[in-house]
Amino acid sequence: GMIVGMAGREATLTVVARDRFNNPSTFVGQRLCVDAVGPADVALQGAGSTPSEQRFTGVIVKSGSYTLRASVAGRSLAGFPRNLQVVAAQTDPMQCQIRGDALAGVVVADSTRASLTAHDRFGNACLEGGDQVMVRMLGPAGSVDAEVVDYGDGTYGLAFTVPRAGEWRAHLAVNGDENPDAVARFTAVQGRLTANQVTLRVSGAGGAGGGGGSAAAAPHVGAETTVYIQALDFEVAGREVGGREPICLRLLSPSGVSANVPLRLSKDRARFRATVRWPEVGTHVLVASLNGDAVVGSPLQVSVVAADVTLPACKVAGAGAGKCVAGERTQFSIEARDSRGNRLLAGGASLTLQVQAPGQEPMRGSVLDQGDGTYTASYAVDQAGPYLLVLASASSRLALEGVCRPGPADVTRCRVDASGLTALTAGARGAMRIVRADRFGNVIPAGPDMLPFRVEAAGVGPAEVETVEAGDGACDVRFEARVAGRYTLHVWSGYARDAVVGSPFDVTVLPGQAASSSCVAHLEGTQMHGPGVTAAIAGDALTVRMQARDRFGNPTAWKRWQTLNVSASGPQEVVFHEAAAATEAPGGSSSWGGVEGRGGGEGGGSGSLVSSRQVSAAQPMGGGRGVFVAQLSRAGAYVVWCTVGGQAVVGWPRVVQVVPGSVEADASVWRAEAETMALTSQLALSSSSGGGGGAAATPAPAAAAPAGDLEAKVVKLMELGFDRAKCLEALTASEGNEEYAASLLFSGL
Structure with missing residues (x-):
């Protein structure tokens, strides 16, 4: 009979020695040979032997019919040669092959058929079916599984449809064992579609008839809608259009206007795409045709409503x-x-x-x-x-x-700037600004019906206050007082007594600059002799104390730059010197600034420096500015000037009559007796002619003095308020010196 073996499996043949009578024997000196002759000649090799038995093994990988031969010393063994049939081994996916002319012309969406031939791992064709075969196509549209039919003879039929053009690869798995490499490669081309294979789709619009519209919301007028013309099974299988189909798309508006809509391939080249702008409100009709035949879903009615709010x-x-x-x-x-x-x-x-x-x-x-x-x-x-x-x-x-x-003014949110009321001097006008604001702090500009303000002031003296609109919505409160001191300023709204922020305000008025018209100067060291007559004794220190007053009479302080001056004009020109702060002189005595006298009269002698003792008697220690000291040594009438900045102080100049002091022996001079007797006789004659008294009481004027000059001097002295006898007596004592005589009269001598 026939011997059957499987490719790739080891075959073993054992030869037992027998003589011609079938008795056990031995192989001594005899050569044994075993081989298989067929699709591939295979010599079996000895695997072990004994004198009476030898074993041969070999592997046949090529399937087919073989003649198995065994010989001893060149003679075939009994029953040999014999037929050996080698069949294929288990199907190996690495050796399987897909064949078919259809792979050279795969068309998208068309069914393609091919065959799969099973082979074992040695490349032997399998002659039986029964394997679990799965073939999967991988390409641009993903994966597609082929339908497999087992023919039972080691071949399998394949049927598949690819949805998109491009390069595809076929991968095989047999009995769960997968081939990582592609079994076959092919290129799918796009074929032309017919009208019954194409459909019309509108994205984002509601179809009112005609079949193919989607059930989306109705578009608004003026809006743009995307329209697709695609393969009927595009959503299911991803089938693409060929791109060369003669498709026409037209839009019919409610008013009857027809317009062609341009079509273009989409970016993935899978379908046609168009953008439609709806021109009117109402029902529009889209008509798509391929070679004059309406595509599936055409015509399509779309209801357009009014647009959204723009x-x-x-x-x-x-x-x-x-x-x-x-x-x-x-x-x-x-x-x-x-x-x-x-x-x-x-x-x-x-x-x-x-x-x-x-x-x-x-x-x-x-x-x-x-x-x-x-x-x-x-x-x-x-x-x-x-x-x-x-x-x-x-x-x-x-x-x-x-x-x-801004809203209505709110008193509690108004802003107050009172910086204009600081460092305010008497008579100067200060201003406080009130910026109107609403309850949110917004500044209110100028306009009608502005919130008015009321102002009241109280303090050490009268004050003038008023409110003035600034023109920019703010209100200026103007304040002026002439009396230095502290004042309180109350500010309210005009409609109610609602105080503004910070009210009441304290205002301090400072005295102004010293003014000559209001300053006060006191003369010390003189006496009053009769109405309007001020007399001083020659040689005594005269002190003028000046008190600074502003133009409204408020006590103030002297400015450093203000010029104070006191001087006297008369028998001699004397400048009063301002007393400086007391300093300790050597020897323990206090010294003051000296006073210099100018001019002079008969008898010589100019104004001398005031001694420290005299100054101390006239001026207390520690005096500041405004204290002036001088010494008038010549008797006579002086005009004393007191000025501030070159302007005379009110009540000045004043006339001061300086009279001689007590008799000093060292300063006395003698006079001729004849002259004295002549003056005495003249005085007596004048007295007797007037009938007023005896000759002893009233001496006669000097004979040497002319009567006219003497009478003129007597008249001038009488105009000062003295009687004739006193005037003649003073002229006699002063030797006819009119000024000296006046000094004697004022001193009561």
């Missing part, structure tokens, strides 16, 4: 659209329209309002839908100045600029 095209009315008052809620209305200006008569739009003010976080306003296509927006701003209103819908925005005006 805020730039809406009508905005109301004062709140551009202005408001701080803290007060204001509003405006919005009349909804679409992008083409069509009036929308229904509400439902989602509108938001945002208020943006400089330096603040954005605030949200409110928008109320009236349901008839109109909306009412309201908002409130608390910062005066420009602001921005931003209306927003789902598809558009509208920005409105506005200006917020």
Whole structure:
């Protein structure tokens, strides 16, 4: 019979020695040979032997029919040669092959058939089926599994359809064992589609008839919608169009206007794409045809409704659209329209309002839908100045600029600047500014019906106060007082006694600069002799104390730059020197600044320096500016001037009559007796002619003096308020010196 073996398996043949009578024997000196002759000749090799038995083994990998031969010493063994049939081993996916002319012309969406030949690992064709075979195509559209039919003879039929053109690879798995490499490679080409293989699809539109429309919401007028013309099984199998199909797409509007819509391949080149802008409100018809035949889903009716609210095209009315008052809620209305200006008569739009003010976080306003296509927006701003209103819908925005005006003035938030009332001097006008502000602190500009203010002042003297509008919305409170001291300023609102912030205000009025018209100067070291007559004794120190007063009489202080001067004009020119601060002189005595006298008369002698003792008697230690000291040594009438900055102090100049002091022996002089007797006789004659007294009481004037000159001097002295006898006596004592005689009369001598 026939021997059957499997490719790749080891075959063993054992030869037992027998003689010709079938008795056990031995192989001594005899050569044995075993081989298989067929598709591939195979010599079996000895694997072990004994004298009576030898074993041969070999592996046959090529399937087919073989002649198995065994010989001893060149003679075939009994029963040999014999037939050996080698069959293929288990199917190996690495050796399987896909064959078929259809792989050279695969067309997208067409069914392609091929065959799979099973082979074992030695490349032997399997002659039996029964294997679990799976073939998967991998390409541009993903993966596609082929249908496998087992023919039972080691071949399998394959059927598959690819949805997209491009390069594809076939991968094989047998009995769960997968070949990592592609079994076959082929390129799929796109074939032309027919009208019944193409459909019309509208993205984002509601079809009102015609079949192929999607059930989406109706588009708005003016909106753009994407239209696709694609393979009928595009969503299911991903089938693509060929790209060369003569497809035409037309749009029919409600008004009867027909327009061609240009078609282009999509970016993935899988289908045709067009963009349609709906021109009118109503039902539009899309017609797509391929070679004159309507595609699936054509014609397609699309209902177009009014567009969404387009805020730039809406009508905005109301004062709140551009202005408001701080803290007060204001509003405006919005009349909804679409992008083409069509009036929308229904509400439902989602509108938001945002208020943006400089330096603040954005605030949200409110928008109320009236349901008839109109909306009412309201908002409130608390910062005066420009602001921005931003209306927003789902598809558009509208920005409105506005200006917020300050609200009513609030006394508690008004700002007060009282710096103009500091360092205020008597007679000077100071001002305090009140900046009006509302309850949010916004400054109120000038305008009608401004909040008035009332002002009252109390203090050490009368004060003038008034309120004056500054012209920029602020109010100036003007204050003026002539008496130095402290004042209290009360400021209220004009409608109620609501005090402004900081009221009452303390105002301190300082004295002004010393003015000569108001300064006071006192003369010390003189005596009054009769009405309007001031007399001083020659040689005594005269002190003038000047007290600084401003132009309103307020005590003040001397400025360093102010010039104070006291001088006397008469028998000699004397300049009063201002007393300096006392210093300790050597020897323990106090010294003061000296006083210099100028001029002179008969008898010589100029003004001398005032001694420290005399100054100490006339001026206390520690005096400041304004104390002047001088010594008038010559008797006679002096005019004393007291000036401040070159201007005479009120009540000055004054006339001071300096009379001789007590008789000093060292300064006395003698006179001739004849002259004395002549003057005595003249005095006596004058007295007797007047009938007033005896000759002993009234001496006669000197004979040497002319009668006319003597009478003139007597008249001048009498004009000073003295009687004739006293005047003659003084002239006699002064030897006819008129000034000296006046000094004697004033001194009571």
